[in-house]
Amino acid sequence: MAKRFLVCSGKGGVGKSTLTVCLARALCARGKRVLLVDGDTGLRTLDLLTGLGAGAVYSWQDVLNDACTLSDAMLFDESGQLALLIPSNRANERFDGEAFSALLERACKDFDFCFLDAGAGIGEALLLFARTVDSALLVATPDRIAARAARQTAQMLEASVPACELRLLLNRYLPERVRYGDALSADAMIDETGVQLIGAIPEDPLLQKLDAGEIPAAKTAAAFDRVARRLSGERVPFLGKR
């Protein structure tokens, strides 16, 4: 049964979908089987970022509505290690949390990890998603605006879904920017959000071309690999100066 992670941030555009895909690939490179569930109903992204969307017909809402089976909706890569469930195109479509939870339970059976990529915001869907996972990766860029959104999201999740374990995943993090005073340090982000750190991914222009088949730079890939190992239960020291 897959370990289930919600990828969330409160604030939009901080890199949730990008990090979801790269982390999944890092885990696949270590031999893990990974299920991605795009939770951004109406604004799906993972089909383009993974390249698995061609010919996609059914969404996970179609499975909930008995319009197709789970295997009809599941999109696999060539290796069979990575799978994707896409959401419907209908914005703000409501769904039954218990039915979704049962669907995820079923879908996770043949995987080691599942990442549920949430859209921006802290609405009802986020709480329903949080109730279906074991942990949440709170993505934030190292600035006060993202930090506040992450703190508000963390506080909401802690109050409403205390069983969901939170970890902070920093994105677009460059220590030299911290030194020049242009970005908050990892320690400051931990203090601002009150959430324990799981990793920091650098700024990498190549990540902006994932949909064109580009892969992360070596330094970025190594950062994803460190997070993948931590998620797999390894103790991996944090590198260098924060």
Ligand SMILES: Nc1ncnc2c1ncn2[C@@H]1O[C@H](COP(=O)(O)OP(=O)(O)OP(=O)(O)O)[C@@H](O)[C@H]1O
């Ligand atoms: N580490 C990075 N380095 C450079 N660009 C990045 C990095 N992470 C994300 N980006 C870019 O930031 C933009 C937003 O990323 P992404 O769509 O993954 O964010 P999101 O949090 O999923 O957004 P939304 O809230 O709309 O779902 C994209 O153009 C992406 O390529």
Ligand SMILES: [Mg+2]
């Ligand atoms: Mg996204």
